[in-house]
Amino acid sequence: MRVLVGPDSGAATEEAGLAELYAVPRTPWLRVNMVGTVDGAATGETGTSGSINNAVDKQVFDHLRAAADVIVVGAGTARAEGYHVADRPLVIVSRRGDVPEQLQDAPAGAVLMATCEAAERVDRAREVLGADQVLVLGSHRVDLPLLKQVLADRGWANQLCEGGPHLLRDLLAAGVADELCTTTVPRLVAGEHPRITQGPPLDVPLRLHLLLEAEGTLLARWLTGVPAVL
Template sequence: MRVLIGPDTDDLDELYAVPADRTDGPWLRVNMITTLDGAATGDSGRSGSINNAVDQQVFDRLRALADVIVVGAGTARVEGYGPADRPIVVISRSGEVPEGLRGAPPGSVLVEPLGDAAAFKRGLADRGWSNILCEGGPSLLRDLLAAGVVDELCTTIVPRVIGGEHPRIVAGPPVDVPLRLHTLLEQDGTLLARWLV
């Protein structure tokens, strides 16, 4: 485990590189944010309302390192997702493309049900997308953890306490997944961790 205080943002590629001893196959990383008291969103209902500059730097860097972005349809709608410089796969039971992604270039946004999570992960790899970044939301994270397909959970804990009723980073039926801390970073009170599953 590495613990670093105030990492140089130029080092983020190295700090968030897929572990060298990874097993063969695709790597599925999930990135989530929470306040110190466990809120995954602010009063707006968006995780974007609790993030800060260092979280945004890591968010952008994880996207740059990924081959594809996976997101639940509800999260894409609430967070106002638009086209990105990586393909986006929206997990949706209804098959409806969130409004902000409807004008995306052809082939840059796919909509799929989760179904068999292991088959879904293999299918992404079959398309050449071996570094997979999932950006939530909480229900999708729970389903992926329960299916045993998550390799890494990246978390940001911002130094805020907001109280109230807010979702946590995992929602749905109980799961119990042990994690191993790989890297812990601190900058201006914000804690950024990489947890291996």
């Protein structure tokens, strides 16, 4: 894996070097990690990101998970990608309060639900996950800035979001995401596929902090908002 842009440009890096290259400058810090093809598809033939990612993407994906205190993901993505209990808390974001079926038997405290007062299934979520694991934030939609703070207050300051595209768009619109990590795999898939952001238009300027390359796969760290000292 070569560093194209960033510290030690032109140098090779191994797993030990990823910790330094992907270190967060402050906390709380919310990064979003997404994968896409050269022609912009966020999913492949199976309708999941798993059908387009590769071993290089998996290496950084695993590192970001290991470095995070908590994983945040939209309910639709958790359902489509077949999410299961992770080795750190998993927070499902859902305006309906709908816990994906495969997570309903999770051990106590392993899965949390972030939802809103208008959620039609919030009572069921409390039954499944426990009242303490259901975060009601906002009236008709999830208050994402508040979610970031609530997670930090629980001691989960290094926060990793794994999408999906609608949640990424909403995090950017709310000014909550500090960083976007992208993997661009060297493939073209054509067809009808979502991009890494979906929803109403927005315009968010990004600053490239890091660009890695391995076997034609490009991995980038894009920073949002006020520049951080890295």
